[in-house]
Amino acid sequence: MSFIEAKDGAQLHVKDTGKGRPVVLIHGWPLTGDMFEYQSLALLEAGYRVITYDRRGFGQSSHPATGYDYDTFADDLAEVLDKLDVQGANLVGFSMGGGEVARYLSRHSAKRIAKAVLISSVVPYLLKDDSNPNGVDQNVFEDMKKQIRKDRFAFLQSFAKMFYGVGFVSSPVSDALLNWTFILAVMASPKATIACVDAFGKTDFRKDLAAFTVPTLVIHGTSDKTVPIDTAGRAAAKGITGAKLLEYDGEPHGLFATVPDQLNKDLIEFIG
Numbered sequence: 526m527s528f529i530e531a532k533d534g535a536q537l538h539v540k541d542t543g544k545g546r547p548v549v550l551i552h553g554w555p556l557t558g559d560m561f562e563y564q565s566l567a568l569l570e571a572g573y574r575v576i577t578y579d580r581r582g583f584g585q586s587s588h589p590a591t592g593y594d595y596d597t598f599a600d601d602l603a604e605v606l607d608k609l610d611v612q613g614a615n616l617v618g619f620s621m622g623g624g625e626v627a628r629y630l631s632r633h634s635a636k637r638i639a640k641a642v643l644i645s646s647v648v649p650y651l652l653k654d655d656s657n658p659n660g661v662d663q664n665v666f667e668d669m670k671k672q673i674r675k676d677r678f679a680f681l682q683s684f685a686k687m688f689y690g691v692g693f694v695s696s697p698v699s700d701a702l703l704n705w706t707f708i709l710a711v712m713a714s715p716k717a718t719i720a721c722v723d724a725f726g727k728t729d730f731r732k733d734l735a736a737f738t739v740p741t742l743v744i745h746g747t748s749d750k751t752v753p754i755d756t757a758g759r760a761a762a763k764g765i766t767g768a769k770l771l772e773y774d775g776e777p778h779g780l781f782a783t784v785p786d787q788l789n790k791d792l793i794e795f796i797g
Contacts, residue, residue, distance in 0.1 A: 529608045531601045533592060538585035539578040539605060547574040547611050553620030554725055555710045555718050557584030563785035571793050578605055582717025593720035595728050599628035606637050615796040617642040619781060620752060621725040624648060630736035640796055641741045645778050647752055648761045649731045660756050666726040670719050681710045687750055690777030697783040734764040741768040742795045746776030
């Protein structure tokens with residue numbers, strides 16, 4: 526466990542564990558690197574070096590007032606890889622973290638990267654507009670920010686249920702895991718929580734797709750109500766040359782916890 530300083534002085538909380546080929550796991554909104562508990566353990570047991578870090582504004586990293594855009598996030602990732610001298614990395618981005626993968630590749634090239642994985646990712650473009658008629662309406666993102674400002678704590682609890690597909694009948698994760706998710710999410714600064722809604726909701730990564738020059742795996746749940754598969758996963762797989770798409774039938778956004786064994790198996794098989 527250590528801290529790496531970003532270009533603007535922000536401190537990024539990093540965990541670098543194990544030996545072997547490196548796997549860098551980039552977390553989703555509004556969580557921390559610890560969301561990859563199931564994946565980190567499986568990868569360590571399979572003989573990999575596992576690196577996670579908290580995005581600026583989240584977890585134990587610095588909580589600055591500015592810098593919540595994908596150019597900055599990509600540069601933060603570059604600092605992590607450079608300072609840890611990571612070579613031949615398997616770069617894995619979940620949800621919002623998929624944006625870091627895309628923008629990092631386009632800003633910093635794939636010279637340090639062996640393979641890329643997008644899990645429930647926001648890539649290539651979520652916002653509905655004339656060029657993206659199947660996207661998510663802007664009112665959805667504005668309503669999220671409104672709810673966060675009113676009662677961030679209530680919002681996070683409600684959001685977690687949709688995140689994992691919890692309903693009146695279905696309960697794919699335990700109450701304890703929901704509580705753990707809330708603990709991770711509430712560690713973020715309210716400023717970062719709100720600013721990143723615009724970052725992941727409105728950033729267009731379509732031009733970044735050409736930078737995926739390494740083998741790429743796209744994994745997405747067909748019942749993802751947070752990041753719809755048609756808008757994101759299927760569009761990303763179509764736009765990335767040679768990408769492989771795995772659709773998890775009936776799975777929600779947070780499939781890293783609803784079907785961890787399946788995800789771990791597919792992830793290790795691909796990077797192996």
